[in-house]
Amino acid sequence: GIGRLADENNWGAYLVGGFVRDLLLGVPNLDLDIVVVGSAPKLAEKLSAEFGGNVRVHEKFNTATVHLPSDIKVDFATARKEFYEYPAALPTIEETNLREDLYRRDFTVNALAICLNRDEFGLLIDFFCGYSDLEEQRIRLLHNLSFIEDPTRILRAVRFEQRYQFQLEPQTAHVLSNAVAEEALKNISPDRVWNELKLIFAENDPVKSLRRLAELGIWPQIIPGLEWKNSIQESLNKVIPVITAVADITGVSLERWLVFLTVILRETDETSAVAWLDQLSITKEQRSSLKRCLEEDSAAMLQDLETPGPGELHKLLKDCSPLGMALILLFIKGQVEQNVYQYFRLRTRLPQLLKMDGKVLGKMGIEPGPVYGKVLFALEAAVLEGKVETVQDQQRFVR
Ligand code: ATP
Numbered sequence: 001g002i003g004r005l006a007d008e009n010n011w012g013a014y015l016v017g018g019f020v021r022d023l024l025l026g027v028p029n030l031d032l033d034i035v036v037v038g039s040a041p042k043l044a045e046k047l048s049a050e051f052g053g054n055v056r057v058h059e060k061f062n063t064a065t066v067h068l069p070s071d072i073k074v075d076f077a078t079a080r081k082e083f084y085e086y087p088a089a090l091p092t093i094e095e096t097n098l099r100e101d102l103y104r105r106d107f108t109v110n111a112l113a114i115c116l117n118r119d120e121f122g123l124l125i126d127f128f129c130g131y132s133d134l135e136e137q138r139i140r141l142l143h144n145l146s147f148i149e150d151p152t153r154i155l156r157a158v159r160f161e162q163r164y165q166f167q168l169e170p171q172t173a174h175v176l177s178n179a180v181a182e183e184a185l186k187n188i189s190p191d192r193v194w195n196e197l198k199l200i201f202a203e204n205d206p207v208k209s210l211r212r213l214a215e216l217g218i219w220p221q222i223i224p225g226l227e228w229k230n231s232i233q234e235s236l237n238k239v240i241p242v243i244t245a246v247a248d249i250t251g252v253s254l255e256r257w258l259v260f261l262t263v264i265l266r267e268t269d270e271t272s273a274v275a276w277l278d279q280l281s282i283t284k285e286q287r288s289s290l291k292r293c294l295e296e297d298s299a300a301m302l303q304d305l306e307t308p309g310p311g312e313l314h315k316l317l318k319d320c321s322p323l324g325m326a327l328i329l330l331f332i333k334g335q336v337e338q339n340v341y342q343y344f345r346l347r348t349r350l351p352q353l354l355k356m357d358g359k360v361l362g363k364m365g366i367e368p369g370p371v372y373g374k375v376l377f378a379l380e381a382a383v384l385e386g387k388v389e390t391v392q393d394q395q396r397f398v399r
Contacts, residue, residue: 002034002074003116005046011038012079014098014113014125021109024134025164032074035101035113040064040076047074077101099127106153107160107172108133108140133169140169147179151188154179154218155196162208176216185221190279193222201257207236210260225272226264235263235330242329249344252322258286259326262293270294289323298324299331307335311381313343318377346384353383355391356398364398 006013015023017033036043041057044064048055053068062078079101102111108130115123124131133140139161147153154176161168168176185193200209213219214228239259247253265273277290302308302316317340320328325344332340356379358372366375375398382388388397 001051002043002047003118003121005050006036006038006043006116007118008046009038009042011036011043012098013037013043013116015116016102016113017105017110020112020114020124021130021134023114024112024131030072032072034074034076034116035079035098036076037079037097040078044074044076098125102127103142105142106146106150106156108142109138109160109166111142137164137166138169139166139172141172141175144171144175147175148182148184151179151184152192152196154185155193155200155213158209158212158216158218159196159200159203162205162212163203180217180221183221185218190276191281194280197222198257201260206256206260207233207239210236210264223264223268223272223276225276226268229267232263232267236260238330239263242326245329245341245344246322246326249348250322250325254322254326258290258293258323259330261290262327263330265290265294293323293327296324296327299328302328302332302336302340303334305336305339308339308343310339310343310346310384311387313340314347314377314381314384317343318380343384350380350383353389354380355394360395361398364395366398 002013012035014035014037015032016035019029019032022029034040034043040062041059041064044055044057044066047053048066048068051068053066055064055066057064064076066074066076068074079097098113102113105111108128110130111128112130112134113125115121115125128142139157141147141153141157147157157168157172157176160166200206203209211233213222219226219228239256243254243256243259265277268276273294274291277287280287282290298317298320302313305312308316317325317328328340329337329344354376356376358368358376361372361375362368366372379388379394379397382397383394388394
């Protein structure tokens with residue numbers, strides 16, 4: 001449909017970027033990037049008029065995004081189209097404009113295009129040998145100044161390298177280490193770095209990229225004051241399993257980046273961590289929960305207990321939030337870890353196990369008041385210990 005709509009206006013339309021890369025690799029991708037040699041906003045509007053969905057136009061950049069009803073997102077960008085007197089010159093001009101657009105991209109594997117116009121539908125356009133780099137599994141820059149021009153590409157190189165298990169092509173690796181030596185990442189705002197970091201946290205296996213950033217000596221430029229010790233690796237490996245466990249136990253899905261960032265910032269001296277956090281565009285709530293996470297140290301408090309039973313743990317952890325739970329599970333080690341897991345699991349069954357509530361206490365003739373809370377709390381601890389199971393046992397316990 002896109003090619004036909006472009007043909008009607010005599011525009012060129014090309015699929016580019018990550019979609020083409022993933023198509024050639026056989027990896028699913030629902031985000032389409034289209035370069036229009038013509039008008040991106042107008043083509044986007046035509047597409048949505050015919051196929052439905054929402055259009056969002058960014059006049060300033062001459063771009064537009066269509067969210068199709070089928071969950072597919074299509075980004076349209078305009079490549080300059082110049083009009084010459086002689087129509088015969090058009091195809092060459094069009095090619096030059098597409099080439100220019102692709103040359104501004106990050107890596108050769110992201111600079112491939114597929115023509116959508118009818119005459120050349122499906123033609124792979126490969127100005128920079130991106131196809132052979134895909135075959136040879138290489139991440140290669142388009143030019144040597146690329147990392148200096150846009151240092152976020154340093155993080156993108158690591159993300160793609162680790163995602164596809166590709167190699168940095170030797171010259172690219174060399175240019176990257178020079179850019180790191182020149183501390184190029186310090187020249188851009190923490191927010192731009194943060195946007196790329198979030199993309200890393202959203203990868204299937206972010207830990208590979210996080211480790212690679214350490215190996216390349218990139219971390220101190222991202223978060224000043226961060227010392228990457230080997231022990232961090234163990235906690236990072238636990239992040240995704242812990243988030244899954246917390247979701248199973250509480251039904252709450254914690255945001256991945258929040259947990260990853262906590263683990264990383266805990267290795268940073270506190271003043272630097274807070275100063276860095278203060279520069280990010282995150283919500284007030286996110287900032288304050290991160291700061292709380294940095295201060296929180298329940299795991300250490302539990303670490304010294306020998307084999308605490310669920311009743312004892314209930315006294316310490318009754319009001320623990322899902323995020324607090326994640327922090328404990330992340331940082332606790334050894335024998336106690338099993339006990340804590342067991343307690344959290346048991347705790348979710350409390351509503352079924354507990355046969356009493358305020359109403360029952362009232363019926364038993366106990367005067368309502370603060371005592372209810374204390375009695376029920378003591379009862380919960382006893383129930384978790386498996387000491388009082390039946391209604392009769394629980395009533396006897398209360399008496
Ligand atoms: P992903 O699968 O992670 O979404 P993607 O390649 O689609 O990967 P996007 O961040 O959506 O990544 O970017 C789309 C395209 O825009 C890229 O393929 C690349 O061609 C180009 N691009 C994105 N960021 C940059 C950048 N910082 N410098 C140059 N080109 C970029």
